[in-house]
Amino acid sequence: xxxxxxxxxSEIGPLKTVILKRPQAEIENITPDTMEQLLxxxxxxxxxxxxxxxxxxxxxxxHGTKVLYMNELAAQALTDPQIKAAFLRQxxxxxxxxxxxxxxxxxxxxxNLSEQAMVDKLIAxxxxxxxxxxxxxxxDLAEDRANPFLINPMPNSYFTRDPAAAIGDGLSIxxxxxxxxxxxxxxxxxxxxxxxxFKGQNVxxxxxxxxQSHIEGGDELVLSxxxxxxxxxxxxxxxxxxxxxxxxxxxxAYDTVLAISIPHNHAMMHLDTVFTMINYDQFTVHPxxxxxxxxxxxxxxxxxxxxxxxxxxxxxxxxxLKEVLHQSSIDLLPTxxxxxxxxxxxxxxxxxxxxxxxxGEVVTYDRNYVSNELLRQHGIIVHEVRSSxxxxxxxxxxxxxxxIVRDDL
Ligand SMILES: NC(=[NH2+])NCCC[C@H](N)C(=O)O
Numbered sequence: 001x002x003x004x005x006x007x008x009x010s011e012i013g014p015l016k017t018v019i020l021k022r023p024q025a026e027i028e029n030i031t032p033d034t035m036e037q038l039l040x041x042x043x044x045x046x047x048x049x050x051x052x053x054x055x056x057x058x059x060x061x062x063h064g065t066k067v068l069y070m071n072e073l074a075a076q077a078l079t080d081p082q083i084k085a086a087f088l089r090q091x092x093x094x095x096x097x098x099x100x101x102x103x104x105x106x107x108x109x110x111x112n113l114s115e116q117a118m119v120d121k122l123i124a125x126x127x128x129x130x131x132x133x134x135x136x137x138x139x140d141l142a143e144d145r146a147n148p149f150l151i152n153p154m155p156n157s158y159f160t161r162d163p164a165a166a167i168g169d170g171l172s173i174x175x176x177x178x179x180x181x182x183x184x185x186x187x188x189x190x191x192x193x194x195x196x197x198f199k200g201q202n203v204x205x206x207x208x209x210x211x212q213s214h215i216e217g218g219d220e221l222v223l224s225x226x227x228x229x230x231x232x233x234x235x236x237x238x239x240x241x242x243x244x245x246x247x248x249x250x251x252x253a254y255d256t257v258l259a260i261s262i263p264h265n266h267a268m269m270h271l272d273t274v275f276t277m278i279n280y281d282q283f284t285v286h287p288x289x290x291x292x293x294x295x296x297x298x299x300x301x302x303x304x305x306x307x308x309x310x311x312x313x314x315x316x317x318x319x320x321l322k323e324v325l326h327q328s329s330i331d332l333l334p335t336x337x338x339x340x341x342x343x344x345x346x347x348x349x350x351x352x353x354x355x356x357x358x359x360g361e362v363v364t365y366d367r368n369y370v371s372n373e374l375l376r377q378h379g380i381i382v383h384e385v386r387s388s389x390x391x392x393x394x395x396x397x398x399x400x401x402x403x404i405v406r407d408d409l
Pocket of ligand 1: 038039040156159161162181217218219269270272273393394395396398399
C-alpha cells in the first residue's frame with residue numbers, strides 16, 4: 001500500500017514519516033549582534049548540534065519512522081528550471097531584493113548553483129563579500145553597513161514544526177510572526193506544489209501563507225480526527241485561529257477547535273512549549289500556564305449555522321479534555337514535577353516539548369531528567385536524546401519535527 005501524502009489524525013498515532021532539517025551553515029552565521037533578532041539565546045556549536053540532531057533522527061528511524069529532510073525535499077521540487085527561477089525570485093523578493101544591481105548579482109550567483117546548493121545557500125545566508133561587487137547601493141553602503149549579510153541566515157529552519165503543520169489530510173502553510181522566520185514557509189509551499197512526492201496529490205491547504213494574521217505549527221496540536229487545540233500565543237492570533245477553524249469546519253472532518261490562551265513571551269512562545277499530548281489520556285503541562293485553581297482560558301470553537309462559528313468559554317482544562325476526547329480521566333504531568341525551580345528550568349530547555357512516536361512513547365531531551373523521570377513513573381516509554389547544543393535554539397523534539405504521516409489510532 002502506498003503511503004498517503006499527508007495524514008495526521010492525532011499527536012500520538014505511530015509516527016510513520018517526518019520532515020526534519022539538519023542544522024548546517026546557518027547556525028554558524030549567528031552572531032551576538034543578531035542572536036536576539038534571530039530568536040536564539042546563544043550560538044550552538046555546530047558539530048555537536050549536528051551530532052545531536054543525527055542522534056535524534058536515528059532514534060526515530062530505529063522506531064520505524066521514515067525521515068525526510070526539508071532542504072532535500074525543497075531541492076527535489078526545483079528541478080524544473082522555470083520553477084527554480086520563480087522560487088528564487090520570490091525568495092529574493094521576500095529577502096528584500098526585487099530589482100537593481102544587487103538583485104541581479106544575487107540572482108545570477110544563486111541561479112548558477114545546483115538546486116541543492118541554492119536551497120542550502122539561501123538557508124545559510126549570503127555574505128556581501130561572496131559577491132565581489134564593484135558597486136554597492138546606498139542601502140548596502142550606508143543604511144545596512146554593519147550587516148555582513150545581504151541575505152540573512154535562517155537558523156530556525158531546524159524547527160520544522162512551525163512553518164507548516166499537517167492536519168488530517170491537509171496542511172496549514174503558515175504566515176509566521178517574526179521576519180527572522182517568515183521566509184521559511186516558502187519552502188513548504190514549493191514542496192507541496194512541486195516535489196514529486198506531493199505533486200498532483202491535491203493536498204488541501206487549510207490556510208496558506210498569504211495572510212496578515214499569523215499562526216505557527218508549534219501552536220497547532222492535533223488531538224484527534226476531529227479535535228484540534230491551537231495556542232492563542234505570542235505567535236498565533238485569534239483571527240488566524242478563527243480563519244483556519246472556519247475552513248476546517250467547512251472542508252474537513254474537524255468540528256472542534258480548543259483555542260488555549262497562554263502567556264505571550266519567548267520562553268512559552270508556542271502551546272507545544274507548555275502542553276503536549278503523550279497518550280490517549282496523558283499530557284505534559286507547564287504549571288505556569290495554570291492559575292492557582294489549575295485553570296486557564298479556553299475558547300471552544302464549533303460550527304454554527306450558515307458557516308458561522310460558535311464560541312463557548314471554559315477554564316477547566318481537565319474536564320474539557322475529558323469531554324472532547326471521551327476519556328474517563330485525564331493525567332496532567334507537570335513539567336519538572338511542578339517544583340518552583342525545576343519546572344521553569346526544565347521548561348526553558350523544552351522539558352514539556354515531547355514528540356510522541358506512539359501512544360505512551362515519546363522522544364525528549366536528556367537534560368530534563370526530572371520531567372523524564374516523572375513521565376516514566378506514569379508509565380510512559382521515554383527515549384532521551386542529547387541536547388546540549390540543540391536546546392540553545394529554544395526548541396525540543398516536537399519543534400524539531402514535522403510529522404506528515406501517522407497511523408490512525
Ligand atoms: N514549536 C516550537 N516550540 N518551536 C520553537 C521555535 C524556536 C525558535 N527559536 C523560535 O523562536 O521561533
